[in-house]
Amino acid sequence: MDKPYIAAARTDAIAPGKFVKVVVEERAYLIANLDGRYYACEDKCSHEDYPLSYGCLDGDRIKCSLHGSRFSLLTGAPMDEPADTPIHTYRCQDADGWVWIDPSAPAN
Numbered sequence: 001m002d003k004p005y006i007a008a009a010r011t012d013a014i015a016p017g018k019f020v021k022v023v024v025e026e027r028a029y030l031i032a033n034l035d036g037r038y039y040a041c042e043d044k045c046s047h048e049d050y051p052l053s054y055g056c057l058d059g060d061r062i063k064c065s066l067h068g069s070r071f072s073l074l075t076g077a078p079m080d081e082p083a084d085t086p087i088h089t090y091r092c093q094d095a096d097g098w099v100w101i102d103p104s105a106p107a108n
């Protein structure tokens, strides 16, 4: 995988319907496995900067455990109040047993 992609997590470490928190170049991300496809987002709620990794998956959404806002892992869009600002999502590919993310620029 060419730059700017970086190997962030082993694919076998993320079961379908689960996510992991990873730190790449001093930034925290979530990588989720949704039916064999991987999605990456920042590990920070746009409402009060709370770690989204304390939350849980709800289908293709990550739910913040502090006030309950859910965000689409596909687009970063907030689905519930109180959050009204999208989170950043990142391009993500799987190859050679790894999930690779492009931390150079948010996909949204």
Ligand code: FES
Residues within 6 Å of the ligand: 045, 046, 047, 048, 049, 050, 064, 065, 066, 067, 068, 069, 081, 082, 083
């Ligand atoms: S900090 Fe996440 S919804 Fe408030």
